[in-house]
Amino acid sequence: MARFLLARLGEVFGVMLSVSFLIYLVLEHNAADVAVKVIGQYSTEAQRALWLSENGYDAPFVQRYFAWLWRFVRGEWGSSTHYREFVAVLLPQYLSRTAILAGTAFGIIVPLAFTFGIAAGVREGSIADRVISFIAVGTTSIPEFASAVFLSAIFVFWLGILPGASMMTSGFEWPQLVLPVMVIVLYDFGYVARMVRAAMAEVMAQPYIRTALMKGASPARIVFRHALRNALVAPITVIMLQIPWLISGVLVTEVFFAYKGFGTLLYQACLNSDVALIEACAMTSVFVIVTTQLISDLLYTTLNPRIRFGIRKGEA
């Protein structure tokens, strides 16, 4: 297990290193461009040259990259040209807001998807299965920008019971979270429910379930004791993959509701060619993706005893 963990950590490290190189290559290979982006279009040629030499841009590319990487690792992420603030101050602020949004959505998606997925998968082809599958496919196929408009039309313009913008300027307010969470849940829960349903239906068709049934076990006992644990294995990967999606994929929803989260930050950074901020946002995304994958692999091993990583044939 330790060897497996070490190997995986090594992989994570390797992925992050190569992505960091790509990001740096794309954003900073042209030093003159960086100068314009950082000190502005009205700067003179002399000012740019001065800035470039002051910030070590005279060095060859690879040397510059390692210098940047070293600063990045030590937490010196530079400052944002758009927000006029240190990235290290900005990022936790915006990331935590997205964590609240994504966390709430996640907390609703998972139980909802499991309830519906299990109910549908227990008896494949039943009326419950048909209805749930219809809803799940339906909601998943409506993109967020469309459901955001529909939901605001209903709850903001027609019923007038929910706030339509979620900028949270005067502190945290729960009502402002409702609409964005609704949009995300609506878009995502159907997909996860379908995954749970498929896994459940597959398990329910296994011979050992039939055996349990013939032995006279109650349906509740069959579902919760025999089927569920086995059916969890496949959806767990899917669910873990929702976390990185929730961090950066909520961009559309955040921008629509003027929610000042990580998605908005990344969006503004890209729109305004805010080099330091894009780098930090991209690295954060990569970090989230690789760590969730690592966690999902670990969960996979605990749930499925047939898989033992790092053990070669014959050793067991």
Place this chain on the structure above:
Amino acid sequence: MFKLRTNSGRPVHPDVPQVTDLFLKGEIDRRAFLRTVTLLGVSASSAFAVTGATPAGAQETPKKGGALRYGSAVMEINDPMMITWTQPSNVLRNVVEYLTRVDEDNMTLPSLAASWDPSADLTTWKFKLQPNVKWSNGDAFTTEDVAFNIRRWIAPESKSSNKSAFSAVKDVEIVNDLEFTLHLSRPTLAIPEMLFAYTCPILHRKFVEQGGVWTKNPIGTGPYSLVEFAVGQKATLRRRDGYWGKAPHLDEIRFIDLGTDVSASIQALASNQVDLVPAINTTDIDVVKRLPNVTLLSGRAAQTICIRMQGTQKPFDDIRVRKAMVLASDNQKMLELGYRGLGVVAENHHVAPFHPEYFKLPPLKRDVAQAKALLAEAGYKDGLDVALTLGNTQGRWEQDTAQIMQQQVAEAGIRMRLDVKPASEFWPIWDKVPFGLTFWAHRPLAVMTLDLAYRAGGSWNESRYASAEFDAALNKATGIVDPKARSQAMESVERILQDAAVMVQPYWADRFGAMSNKVRGFRLHPATYNNLTGAWLA
């Protein structure tokens, strides 16, 4: 019988009686009269008395207190003379002040300057400041502050757009603590109006010494102080004690950034999260009209888009190509389809029919056959490929309009490709691309824009147009007081520019905003120089 008084108490400018005469004979309208005499230093109340009208007053007694939530982008403000958007100026305007104030009807009123008196030839302007004005840090406000600002605008190394706007200013002479004189190299009537341009707030004389970043050290003479500022999020202003003028009604003004998606602003308004959204798109008008408790604001403004061609770049260095482009375009259709007809058709010379100095030229005629002939003559028998760069800086309607033009010029064999960029990528290159679509904000006088954009070497001369004949005609027009004579002098200015086929300028776009019914005492300013000092919450 009518007594026109100056704000300073000095005798009125020698041209004032003649302008009054023209108005009484009905040769110029009330607006032109009021605007002209107030520019010459006449007090607004005495001018209103001549017209027989009284200034529009509030019907209700304003209620004091409360916080107004103002939905608008919160952008960085480093050096106020360098800002390129009007949104930062709306934050600034409540904390720092301008020498003059141009109101919603384009009348120029005193602000930090209590009075001004131009010489008969309009080249020497004597200004007197409001006495007893204190900066928020306790310093006295004097002519030294004013001179510091104006000299900074026109300094050789200045990068502010004020430099070309005030290119006629030779020097600022400090007479005493409260009086200063501007010496001009050519007669300019619009000086008091130009001093309210959004890049002209008067900063403390130690602004540069103390770091040159306004938000870090927001000293001002205005009624509010900046208490909170976060780019992309919010700016909070709180009313301060010790303001020299009439205290405003609101305790607080909160600028709330609602992001780049306009739908969020409308939603915020619908659910009572903001009180005022000063700029909305034409596509949102129908939604706003249907909202209860929300009022649609609209106003005619001299804001426009210019689809301009750089005469220094191929293929536009050939006037036949530029003329063909203009002839193949149909401005009326672009207004109807691109902006739902909510404006006034423009005539490719950047002077609006509602500008006081407008002269009516014969209407433009579309002529595709002639456009084709000109192109063939210029060597493009098989058509011409061009790329138009645009940034939708004000909204999707810019692109909609360009698409209609694309179809129109296609009939003449011009294959126009649209190169659409995000606004932030467009701004760094707006004046550099050979063929581009630029939004131009409202100016109360057309000559202010013409000075900036079409004078040879003007700082915002994006078309690289340079004509000694045009500059001379413009110089002549800017020095004439009499609105009628001035408009006649504008004939050659407009004709020269129109004949040079510098741009396709399809229409003047009306402005739209929305506010909650709770908000009183607020009107949309045609230039978005929104004034909140009279606003209050019911």
